[in-house]
Amino acid sequence: MAQTLKGADVVIIGLGAAGGIACLPLAEAGLEVVGLEAGTWLTRRDFAPDEIRNNVRDWPQAVQKANHEVPTHRANASAPTTRAASHPMMNGVGGTTLHYWAQSWRLNPWDFKVVSETTRRYGRARIPAESTVEDWPFGYEELEPYYDKVEWETGVSGKAGNLKGELDLRGNVFEGPRQREYPMPPLRGTGFTDLMAAAARGLGWRPFPGPAQINSRTFQDRSPCMYHGYCNRGGCHVDAKNGTNVTTIPRAQKTGRFRVVTRAHVTTIDVDARGRVSGVRYVTDGQEFVQPARVVLLGAYVYENVRLLLLSKSKAFPDGLSNNHGQVGRHYLSHATGASVTALFPFDLNTWYGLPAQGVAVDDWADDNFDHAGLDFIGGGNLWIYSDRRPIQAANMNTFGRAPGWGAQWKAFIRQSADRANTAYLQKTTLPYEANYLDLDPEVRDPLGFPVLRITADYRDNERRIAAFIQDKMEAWYRAAGAIDIVRGPLGTMGPNTHAYGGTRMGDNPETNVVDRWGFSHEVPNLGILGGSVMGTSGAHNPTLTLQALAWRTADHLVRSWKSIAE
Amino acid sequence: MNRRHLLLVVVGTLAVVLAGEARAPQSLIVTSPAIKAGETIPRDYTADGRNISPPLQWSGAPASTREFAVICDDPDVPMPQPFVHWVIYKIPGTATGLPENIPIDPATPMPAEIAGAVQGTSGFRRPIYRGPAPPPGKPHHYHFRVYAIDAVLDLKPGLTKRELLEAIQGHIVGEGELVAIYERKPAPQP
Amino acid sequence: MISRRDLLKVAGAAAAGAATAGAERAALPAGAAPAAHPESLHEQSSPRRPLEALTADEADLLTAIVARLIPSDPSGPGAVEAGAVTYIDRSLAGPLSSSREAYRRGLAALERYATLSRGQPFRELSPTDQDSLLIDVETGGATASGAGFDGSSAAFFAMLKAHTWQGTFGDPYYGGNQGFVGWAMLGYPGVRTAVTPDDQRLGARPVPLRRSAYDTDLFNKA
Incomplete structure (x- = not known):
């Protein structure tokens, strides 16, 4: 028998990167907010520099809900279905901001206007025919104040490259104009990243330190980064990583109007007779609860956002909540981060310490920062070199055909080369396509008996061509820095990814989009959706800062339009 | 370049082309003291045995032979291309075969009679011989193909097999093969 | 079984290693395990620590296998001395218990395969034949041999290799990487909770710190 709790103004599902942001402006505006989080609080004492715990065993001390709900994947509707062993995201207050890389990029202005800008510069025919890409309902300028807010409220380190139109080569000259500097200077360089930066300048490129949601100096009374090398899928032992667990969530709690409910496993969103959402159903230790609310903000990860909508069927929404136009699960994409490039150097790189956000970027080949007139693709990639190496990872390095994978010869190789390889992180534009989508798996179920999500998606020619182009650029960069051997990885396919987008896309047209320009459902006026699932393009950079800026903007809109949305 | 030189180059090129066309590779006779053509490969040369490389012998190589290469593959696999079991090349032109059990440890030197020989990458992604290990159901054919090469190439x-064949293209002056079979029976139910 | 000759080899290698380990030892916190030296190697090799999941036969076979995967040689100790088998055994009694059956079946199949293909139990084979056999397991050549591998022998090998690497290069807290032999093999300068700019210079050689993350009092144990 479900127990019905006292009603709230707003209930937020999921306290990760997005929900963990939205709670703050709502609580500060005087609304009573309840946050439902499947995981628990974790503290710096849980964040040991332990590769087995973090990278091998998926945080055994944390709630494993996501790992029981790993989506299945097939490349297309007639391809075989496979299922990965673990989920890329995690449960906990702060969600994946606990163990993410904390690269904190703004999208490039081009990413908001892929259709109109491509048409203007190269002609409409350059957009792949089978792509469902649309311009965002607004441009970069509209989101800039919210980018700024999140950067300053959570704490982002970086160097501006475009301050109100004034370009500065110490930062990213390709970024959109920003109203002010970052709140903190960039994370420091290392010997290796300095070497790579010099090599990039030698090629005529414009390298710069990337932005990170990590303290480069004391910020909001929290410590600067200690660069110890275990925050790639690890939490920060000094709280220098500015996840929502140490920034916006505790501040929202201090208002006295934000209640965090942990170990809340949300199963459905309830709908009343008028077709409005009335509350959220969740399970804790086998007991079912109903949390009524006047407004529901759905802020789980992309996969769980879509799954919860599809599982929440009602008279008014027989195919799932907010899905009467059949758009839930459509326009799905995940960032092309495969097609890696790994280099072998003839000297030690000393990258045993550091973190994935401590690095040097090149954006000369990203987005539309270069002329595509003679090329056969649109978009591009961000080249990212960083300092990161842990022992088990190092011992699993590619042997460049110089040794087998074990035995005496391998041992001789690893003794010499463990600190001599580097793999670039290459984020490349991905487009949404008609045949890429999310739905419920017809067979695989979670431990409560609900179907898991199914991903049907694969890359197309545009992504493959970008991948080959970017690998060429990256190889040239490594060679310029002295690399003696290069191995290229395959692009792979579109299985579960930490950079997933779409499924509840944002746009003015309700025929092709689930949420409006404010992040509220076209079909359900008091349901807002937060996270990467509202984004229609990927750009060539990590999504977190953008989806946080969007979450803040949606919360702001809710505060300003409370009467029309909630009543 | 003056006219006369140009003419010489053209004539020279023609001669090479003509020679190439006229020069169909001679047939080599490939045998093995351990494997009979068309018959089952003994277990020691398969993954059901010690999986050592088999001894091979060849004859009939033209005088212009400088090096030999050997490839072993299986066209009966359910794949578009034959599965490659062995790639070995830079075998000296003086050799008349390969001894049994080429070392799998690259630190161990090659036997004296084939000193200088090196191995390529097989379908098992290792630069060593790995013998038959077919899925059960039907006999597979294993082709041990020997190439006589008229040049000492920088290899x-x-x-891989494909890279090797591309590299020796135009230099193959002799060719022959030994074909034998191997079959695995379905495993008894444990 | 480790022969007398092998033991001598290990001892020689460790003695050679000890000559260069002075700096490491100087940096050791009081009470921490010292870098590998002959006595401790001998203790770790025999007798073995009490088993928690594996049978003695399985542990012997696994020891012989990991001795080929990361051998002890003149350059230094390998996976056996690191305690990779102890790591696997303890893990199978705990977080990796779902793999216990895969080890039981996989090791039995590997031993059957040794007898079927090479006529002797794995431990009786020459090192070359052991390597050849392991290559056949690794590449899937042993799959349809009738030895009884579940699915592909390559999957069993991949699991075994992954766990051996974890047990050689992971935090010693889990029972492997004893004497920090894995970290020494890689030249990993160790877990530091604060890293200076100088530690990240090209050419810098931070003094190796040999301690587990849990030797500090900063972290809850998993």
């Missing part, structure tokens, strides 16, 4: 170790 790095670790080449």
Whole structure:
């Protein structure tokens, strides 16, 4: 028998990167907010520099809900279905901001206007025919104040490259104009990243330190980064990583109007007779609860956002909540981060310490920062070199055909080369396509008996061509820095990814989009959706800062339009 | 370049082309003291045995032979291309075969009679011989193909079959093969 | 079984290693395990620590296998001395218990395969034949041999290799990487909770710190 709790103004599902942001402006505006989080609080004492715990065993001390709900994947509707062993995201207050890389990029202005800008510069025919890409309902300028807010409220380190139109080569000259500097200077360089930066300048490129949601100096009374090398899928032992667990969530709690409910496993969103959402159903230790609310903000990860909508069927929404136009699960994409490039150097790189956000970027080949007139693709990639190496990872390095994978010869190789390889992180534009989508798996179920999500998606020619182009650029960069051997990885396919987008896309047209320009459902006026699932393009950079800026903007809109949305 | 030189180059090129066309590779006779043509390969040369490389012998190589290469593959696999079991090349032109059990440890030197030989990458992604290990159901055919090459080419170790064949194209002056079979029976139910 | 000759080899290698380990030892916190030296190697090799999941036969076979995967040689100790088998055994009694059956079946199949293909139990084979056999397991050549591998022998090998690497290069807290032999093999300068700019210079050689993350009092144990 479900127990019905006292009603709230707003209930937020999921306290990760997005929900963990939205709670703050709502609580500060005087609304009573309840946050439902499947995981628990974790503290710096849980964040040991332990590769087995973090990278091998998926945080055994944390709630494993996501790992029981790993989506299945097939490349297309007639391809075989496979299922990965673990989920890329995690449960906990702060969600994946606990163990993410904390690269904190703004999208490039081009990413908001892929259709109109491509048409203007190269002609409409350059957009792949089978792509469902649309311009965002607004441009970069509209989101800039919210980018700024999140950067300053959570704490982002970086160097501006475009301050109100004034370009500065110490930062990213390709970024959109920003109203002010970052709140903190960039994370420091290392010997290796300095070497790579010099090599990039030698090629005529414009390298710069990337932005990170990590303290480069004391910020909001929290410590600067200690660069110890275990925050790639690890939490920060000094709280220098500015996840929502140490920034916006505790501040929202201090208002006295934000209640965090942990170990809340949300199963459905309830709908009343008028077709409005009335509350959220969740399970804790086998007991079912109903949390009524006047407004529901759905802020789980992309996969769980879509799954919860599809599982929440009602008279008014027989195919799932907010899905009467059949758009839930459509326009799905995940960032092309495969097609890696790994280099072998003839000297030690000393990258045993550091973190994935401590690095040097090149954006000369990203987005539309270069002329595509003679090329056969649109978009591009961000080249990212960083300092990161842990022992088990190092011992699993590619042997460049110089040794087998074990035995005496391998041992001789690893003794010499463990600190001599580097793999670039290459984020490349991905487009949404008609045949890429999310739905419920017809067979695989979670431990409560609900179907898991199914991903049907694969890359197309545009992504493959970008991948080959970017690998060429990256190889040239490594060679310029002295690399003696290069191995290229395959692009792979579109299985579960930490950079997933779409499924509840944002746009003015309700025929092709689930949420409006404010992040509220076209079909359900008091349901807002937060996270990467509202984004229609990927750009060539990590999504977190953008989806946080969007979450803040949606919360702001809710505060300003409370009467029309909630009543 | 003056006219006369140009003419010489053209004539020279023609001669090479003509020679190439006229020069169909001679047939080599390939045998093995351990494997009879068309018959079952003994277990020691398969993954059901010690999986050592088999001894091979050849004759009939033209005088212009400088090096030999050997490829073993299986066209009966359910794949578009034959599965490659062995790639070995830079075998000296003086050799008349390969001894049994080429070392699998690259630190161990090659036997004296084939000193300088190197191995390429097989379908098992290792630069060593790995013998038959077919899925059960039907006999598979294993082709041990020997190439006589009229040049000492600069070939790095670790080449795949395709890379090797591309590299020796135009230099093959002799060719022959030994074909034998191997079959695995379905496993008894444990 | 480790022969007398092998033991001598290990001892020689460790003695050679000890000559260069002075700096490491100087940096050791009081009470921490010292870098590998002959006595401790001998203790770790025999007798073995009490088993928690594996049978003695399985542990012997696994020891012989990991001795080929990361051998002890003149350059230094390998996976056996690191305690990779102890790591696997303890893990199978705990977080990796779902793999216990895969080890039981996989090791039995590997031993059957040794007898079927090479006529002797794995431990009786020459090192070359052991390597050849392991290559056949690794590449899937042993799959349809009738030895009884579940699915592909390559999957069993991949699991075994992954766990051996974890047990050689992971935090010693889990029972492997004893004497920090894995970290020494890689030249990993160790877990530091604060890293200076100088530690990240090209050419810098931070003094190796040999301690587990849990030797500090900063972290809850998993």
